[in-house]
């Protein structure tokens with residue numbers, strides 16, 4: 001397999017599709033997955049061959065998406081990271097806002113269901 005100097009595969013070279021393996025001990029992830037790759041890193045380990053293969057495949061798939069899709073994914077990632085940061089900095093405010101939005105959305109969904117039932 002031809003990796004670039006940064007360790008990534010070139011856009012045109014399709015890495016082999018990974019095969020999921022056994023569970024990593026003590027965590028909810030399997031070898032041969034991107035979750036497994038992340039867990040290895042979180043535990044300060046060098047990811048195993050099958051987890052590196054899964055990450056390479058994921059990265060390759062990611063590169064296949066059109067630029068607009070890739071940009072939107074980056075924005076979604078930025079949004080998720082910002083949310084995590086704010087949630088950690090203000091856990092009580094986050095919990096309150098989450099419960100409030102959840103209750104409002106549930107009420108909306110129930111109102112829509114009731115309206116559909118009336119139409120039927």
Ligand SMILES: [Zn+2]
Pocket residue numbers: 030031032036037040047048049050051052
């Ligand atoms: Zn692994």
